[in-house]
Amino acid sequence: GESVGLHLPTLSVQEGDNSIINCAYSNSASDYFIWYKQESGKGPQFIIDIRSNMDKRQGQRVTVLLNKTVKHLSLQIAATQPGDSAVYFCAENIGDDKIIFGKGTRLHILP
């Protein structure tokens, strides 16, 4: 069925280090992927997206990598800061405009 999953429910990273959050998706027909960040008490916030015809996209301190061969998506956060503490969701946009979310990874920043 349609599903987007995450390898690790919780990731602890030292402040200043790089964070890598991974995601596996199952629908090979998906043509658009998004990463969202959700802080406590708030709705998800768009971080970065990537279309299926790309394998890498960079933003400010964030990079998304897409490997269609193994249906894998990752979010890299450079120089992780305390403000990066949140739950991160990968999401998959299926052609009929339905966005399917993964269950989320909690990023915990160690001082």
Add this chain to the structure above:
Amino acid sequence: KAGVTQTPRYLIKTRGQQVTLSCSPISGHRSVSWYQQTPGQGLQFLFEYFSETQRNKGNFPGRFSGRQFSNSRSEMNVSTLELGDSALYLCASRPDRALGTEAFFGQGTRLTVV
């Protein structure tokens, strides 16, 4: 520009009751989607409305329904509430339905069914 506004923020209802949640999208946005978020199931798609028409629906029972008005504001209704309906209900708006259009989320309505 005001963001997506959801009301109420918090709601407590009794089993068997019904509830209506409201979402006001960003001005000019015509697509509104609803999601249910629970610790066990994560974010699950409920339905999407565009120009007052339901364009897409998730795998939820018929107790969950919604509508969109001509000003793009949307409501969702849950009838005969069950304990398992306790969740954060999130609304997201987009200007249109084109692929790659960013969705903006509201803060959600926290529904507790007792």
